[in-house]
Amino acid sequence: MDTISWWGMLGLGAFHGINPGMGWLFAVALGMQEKRRSAVIGALFPMALGHAISIGVVVLVFALAQQQISKNVLGIACAVILFGFGLYKLFRARHPKWVGMRVNFKDLTIWSFLMASAHGAGLMLAPLLLRMPVAAAHSGHTHHASETMTDSTAVLLSAIGVHTLSFFVVTGIVAIVVYEVVGLALLRKAWFNLDLLWSIALMIAGVVTVGMLFWGH
Amino acid sequence: MLQQWKPDPTFYPSPKMAIEAPAEEVAYVAAPRDDGKPDAMCVVDLNTASDTYGQIVHKLELGVRDEIHHFGWNACSAALCPYAPHPYIERRYLVVPALRGSSIYILDVKEDPKAPKLIKTLDANEVESRSGYTRPHTVHCGPEGIYVSALASAGSEEGPGGIFLMDHYNFNILGQWEVERGPQSLSYDFWWHLGYDIAVTSEWGTPAMIENGVSLEDLGERKFGHKIHIWDIRHRKNIQTLDLGEDYQMILELRPAHDPTKAYGFVNAVLNMNDLSSSIWTWYKDGDDWGIQKIIDIPAQVPENPDDLPPALKDIGMIPTLVTDHILSLDDRFLYVSCWGTGEMLQYDVSDPFNPKHTGTLEIGGITKSHPHPAAGPVSGGPQMVELSRDGKRLYFTNSLYVAWDNQFYPDNANGWMVKADVNVEDGGLELDPDFFVDFGESRAHQIRLQGGDSSSDTFCYP
Numbered sequence: 295m296d297t298i299s300w301w302g303m304l305g306l307g308a309f310h311g312i313n314p315g316m317g318w319l320f321a322v323a324l325g326m327q328e329k330r331r332s333a334v335i336g337a338l339f340p341m342a343l344g345h346a347i348s349i350g351v352v353v354l355v356f357a358l359a360q361q362q363i364s365k366n367v368l369g370i371a372c373a374v375i376l377f378g379f380g381l382y383k384l385f386r387a388r389h390p391k392w393v394g395m396r397v398n399f400k401d402l403t404i405w406s407f408l409m410a411s412a413h414g415a416g417l418m419l420a421p422l423l424l425r426m427p428v429a430a431a432h433s434g435h436t437h438h439a440s441e442t443m444t445d446s447t448a449v450l451l452s453a454i455g456v457h458t459l460s461f462f463v464v465t466g467i468v469a470i471v472v473y474e475v476v477g478l479a480l481l482r483k484a485w486f487n488l489d490l491l492w493s494i495a496l497m498i499a500g501v502v503t504v505g506m507l508f509w510g511h
Numbered sequence: 512m513l514q515q516w517k518p519d520p521t522f523y524p525s526p527k528m529a530i531e532a533p534a535e536e537v538a539y540v541a542a543p544r545d546d547g548k549p550d551a552m553c554v555v556d557l558n559t560a561s562d563t564y565g566q567i568v569h570k571l572e573l574g575v576r577d578e579i580h581h582f583g584w585n586a587c588s589a590a591l592c593p594y595a596p597h598p599y600i601e602r603r604y605l606v607v608p609a610l611r612g613s614s615i616y617i618l619d620v621k622e623d624p625k626a627p628k629l630i631k632t633l634d635a636n637e638v639e640s641r642s643g644y645t646r647p648h649t650v651h652c653g654p655e656g657i658y659v660s661a662l663a664s665a666g667s668e669e670g671p672g673g674i675f676l677m678d679h680y681n682f683n684i685l686g687q688w689e690v691e692r693g694p695q696s697l698s699y700d701f702w703w704h705l706g707y708d709i710a711v712t713s714e715w716g717t718p719a720m721i722e723n724g725v726s727l728e729d730l731g732e733r734k735f736g737h738k739i740h741i742w743d744i745r746h747r748k749n750i751q752t753l754d755l756g757e758d759y760q761m762i763l764e765l766r767p768a769h770d771p772t773k774a775y776g777f778v779n780a781v782l783n784m785n786d787l788s789s790s791i792w793t794w795y796k797d798g799d800d801w802g803i804q805k806i807i808d809i810p811a812q813v814p815e816n817p818d819d820l821p822p823a824l825k826d827i828g829m830i831p832t833l834v835t836d837h838i839l840s841l842d843d844r845f846l847y848v849s850c851w852g853t854g855e856m857l858q859y860d861v862s863d864p865f866n867p868k869h870t871g872t873l874e875i876g877g878i879t880k881s882h883p884h885p886a887a888g889p890v891s892g893g894p895q896m897v898e899l900s901r902d903g904k905r906l907y908f909t910n911s912l913y914v915a916w917d918n919q920f921y922p923d924n925a926n927g928w929m930v931k932a933d934v935n936v937e938d939g940g941l942e943l944d945p946d947f948f949v950d951f952g953e954s955r956a957h958q959i960r961l962q963g964g965d966s967s968s969d970t971f972c973y974p
Contacts, residue, residue, distance in 0.1 A: 320593035326973050327706050327772055387514050387680065389597040391655040394745040395771075395972070396708045397594075405594065478524040478973050481591060487516045487599050 302422045303453050307460025309495070310345065310415050311468065313488045314481070315389075316461075317341040317406060318469035325473050327395060334473050335466070340399045342462040344406025345415065350454050352416025356423045357450060365424070366507055372420040373503040379414050380496030383489065413489070414496055419457070421503045426450065518598035521963040522588045524973040526769035526841040529588065532901045535961040536561075537624050539605060540929060541579040542570070542954040545914045550579040552607060552618060554625050555929065555949055557961075565931075565947050569626045571618065578611035578914060581958045583650030584968055585617075585657060585679050592654035592705060592972035600679060604630070605960065606657055608647035610913075611722065613638055615647060615659070617682050624962055631682055639665035641684035642675035646718050649700050651970070656685065660701045660712070668719040672698025674712070689742075693749030697736040700764050703744060705972055706771030709801075710742040711794065713762045713778060724915045727823070730784070735760040739778060739794060741801045753803040755792060758784045766839040766846070766967070768864075772974045775864045777806075777846055779834045787811035787827065789834030791848060793864045806867050809834060812853050819879040823919045830878045833920070835912050836896050838966050840903040845870070845939065849894040851912055852920065854880045856894040856932065858941050870939030873932055876910060878920060884930060885945035891924035892917065898959040899934075899966040906932040906941060911955035927951030929959065 310316050321341065325334035359368055390412045392405050410416065426449060472480060523529035536558040543550045554569040573579055585604040590597050605618040605627065613635035618627040639645050644661035651658045657677040663669055673695070674688040689695075699715035714736020715721065720729045729735060737759045741751040755762060759780040767776030774796035781789055791807040812830045814820055820828070833852030839845070839861070846867065848857040854877020859867040873894075874882040881889040892910030899906050909929045911917050917925035931947040934940070949956075960968060 314593075315596050319596060323593040323973055329772070384514075387597065387599065389595055392594045393655055394594060394708045395592075395706050396745075479528060481524050481598070482518060482520070482522070482528070485518050485598055487514055489599065490514050490516060 296425060299422045299425045299453075300456060303419070303457045304460045306418055306422075307457040308464040310410070311461040311464030313413075313492070314485060315413065315489065316345065316409055316415070316465065318465040318472065320402075320405070321465070321469040322473045322478070323395070324397070331470075331473065334469050337402055338462060338466045338469065340402035341406040341465065342458055344403040344408075345410045345461050346454055346458040347403070348407045348410035349416045349419065349457055351411075352419065353423060353450050353454055356420070357426075357446070360426070369424055369503050369507040372424065373500040375500075376414075376417055376420055376503060377497050377500030379417060380493045380500065383414070383493040383496065387489070413492060418496055418499050421499050421506060422453075424503060424506060426453070515599040515601065518591070519586070519600065519602050521602045522591050522598060523969070524588070524591050524971065526843075526971050527974075529901045529964065529969065529971070530841050530903065532963060534902070534905075535900055535963060535965070537962040538907060538929075539582075539620075539627070539960045539962075540909065541582060541607070541957040542927060542951055543578050543580065543911070543914050543957060544954050545918065545925070546953055547575060549573055549575050550577040550609070551954065552579065552605070552627060553951070553954075553956075554627065556625065565949060567949060567951070571627050571629060573607070573616055573629075574609060574612050574614065576611060577609035577614070579607060579957070580610035580913070581649050582607040582960060583657075584652050584960070584964070585682075587652040587964060587969040589652055589654045589705070589970040589972065595654040602964070606650045606659070606677070606682070608650065608659060610646055610648055610662075613645045613647060633682065633684065638684065641686065643687045644673055644675055646672070651702060652679065652968075653703075653970070654705070654972070657682075658688065658701065660698055662698055662715065663718050669717050670696035670698065672696070672717070674701055688747055689749070690747040691749055693740070694752050695740045695749050699736065699762075702765045702767050702776070703970065704767055704771065704774055704776075705744075705970055707774055707796065708744045709774075710744050711765050711767065711776065712740045712742065713765050714738055715761055715763060721913065722915060724919045730760060730782070733757040733760060733784065736762050737780075738762065739765070739803065751801050753794060753801060755780055755803065755805075759790065760784055764836050766837060768843045769839065769841050769971060770843055770974050771972055773843065777837065777839060777861065777864070779837050779848070781833060781835055782831060787829050787831035789832035789850065791834070791837065791846070791867070795864070804865065806865060807848070807859065809848070809850060809857070814879040816879065821878065821920055821922050824878070833893070838897045838899045840899055841901055841966055842903060845903065845934070845936075847897050847899065847906055849897050849908060851893040851895045852878050854878070854882050854893040856897070856906070856908065856941070858934075858939060860939055871941045873941055873943060875930065875943065884928075884943065884948050886948035887928070887950070890928060891921050891926065892928065896958045898961060900961060901964060901966065903936050903966070904934050906934055907959050907961075908932075909956035909959060911957050914955060917955060925955060927954050927956030929956050
């Protein structure tokens with residue numbers, strides 16, 4: 295992966311983190327319900343874990359697909375899925391029907407996983423994943439297979455780690471600042487439709503993916 | 512449909528913020544009838560700068576003998592709840608069930624708030640076959656959809672009644688809500704403590720017990736509801752039943768504290784069979800369990816002239832209090848209690864939910880009394896469905912309970928009216944606005960909903 299991809303992973307982590315629907319709002323609500331800041335902070339860890347799992351699943355599927363199909367086909371498939379999903383979300387507003395405020399670590403992890411997955415958080419990383427090292431099985435250099443596999447696994451894990459860390463830091467800062475300083479009046483004024491922006495981001499990611507295939511590198 | 516860029520401006524994260532909302536300019540009032548003409552949704556102009564202030568400016572006719580009763584919004588502040596946020600949905604549609612007819616009407620108020628349009632009708636067959644229930648009643652907008660309670664099982668006049676869910680985007684009925692009903696069979700109102708994952712349901716009677724007038728025989732046998740049920744919302748499971756005792760008949764309107772961190776609420780028991788008094792009870796979280804305690808008794812009254820009593824009450828010789836509705840202000844401070852029989856609207860300071868203080872009384876109508884309104888002279892009927900503006904300053908109420916029951920308790924004249932009282936929110940106290948009297952003529956007047964939300968339309972997930 296090149297520098298752009300690493301910064302992309304970081305930036306998208308921040309973009310996901312700033313979305314109230316991905317975590318910080320729930321953390322703030324739990325803090326307010328229990329009237330203690332530690333409830334806000336405690337919620338951030340399972341949220342980051344759930345987010346990482348959701349991203350991880352997409353990365354895993356992508357890595358496996360990369361070994362089986364050519365980069366061009368994979369790229370076009372990603373582009374179509376991204377653009378289609380974005381378009382779908384643009385015109386059909388839906389939200390996960392999670393129920394419940396009394397949540398433990400496991401609940402919050404699952405919730406975060408569901409929210410990230412339903413919003414296509416992992417999918418949005420597709421253009422960056424396309425720039426990842428191609429796994430050995432596809433490269434033909436069979437004698438280096440295990441080494442290359444280990445390398446690419448490490449890269450993938452680092453990518454998930456960077457993204458998640460960025461998500462965690464941003465969602466955490468927003469949660470604490472809103473809980474301690476700003477208050478929820480912010481929601482009424484500043485909560486512009488990130489879902490809508492998100493849909494557009496997905497569609498742009500689709501277009502970028504295609505662009506990279508034809509004019510990339 | 513493209514989505515909105517900003518949250519609906521009528522959504523507020525907390526009740527504290529909702530109190531700051533602008534004043535309502537329109538009221539929607541359910542107007543059932545008993546004369547063979549269609550029920551209607553009436554629009555009352557509440558814009559004080561308008562030439563038609565305090566008048567009915569529009570009527571949207573619905574079905575004949577529908578018994579349009581309670582209704583609610585497709586979406587409200589619960590859309591901001593953190594676990595399923597969808598703030599870009601619009602508070603735009605009124606979901607209006609027909610309590611007798613069992614159809615559900617969807618009215619669009621966006622284009623012209625003073626002239627709602629009927630955009631969809633779910634007929635009784637569709638409601639019954641998809642929900643498993645009939646006689647739909649209370650509507651609440653929840654974080655994951657629209658919840659509707661119903662009095663009975665589809666195709667029957669009997670229980671169990673319950674709750675069903677509707678999709679808040681396309682109004683499809685998604686089916687029965689309960690997974691484990693436990694001992695619950697009678698149904699009426701429901702609301703919840705979203706901060707605790709708890710719902711509460713109350714008990715009235717089955718259609719067979721109410722639709723031909725209140726069945727005095729069933730009352731005598733203590734067959735009406737006398738319990739409330741506590742539910743685990745996440746598992747849709749009845750976890751506890753609180754019995755007020757069978758002498759307390761008809762447990763109706765549930766008013767949980769608006770602050771989601773407070774785990775208590777108020778419910779009215781219409782009749783104490785021993786003395787025809789009414790009472791208000793507080794339910795509360797008690798460790799892992801829930802408890803309930805009576806906090807207010809409101810005695811029945813002796814009529815000046817017993818001959819004036821309607822036939823249903825002649826043998827009894829008393830005016831039953833008949834507390835049939837109440838409303839809690841958004842700051843959880845004042846509770847307003849409608850005494851439909853004795854013609855009083857009472858105000859209590861319930862800051863301490865176990866030690867209410869009586870802070871105000873207003874008289875209008877009442878059985879044998881007909882206390883006058885300054886703008887209309889003596890009126891028939893009594894304070895019934897009551898609604899409060901979000902800032903807590905304007906109290907609106909109407910006089911019809913249920914068409915067949917109006918005819919029993921106010922047989923001479925059950926014509927509908929709506930009045931307004933101004934509230935002293937600092938020290939307590941309330942007085943009738945002498946100029947505000949909306950005459951519904953031969954139509955009845957039941958639930959009021961205020962434009963943009965009121966004190967029983969929204970649920971808040973943040974304190």
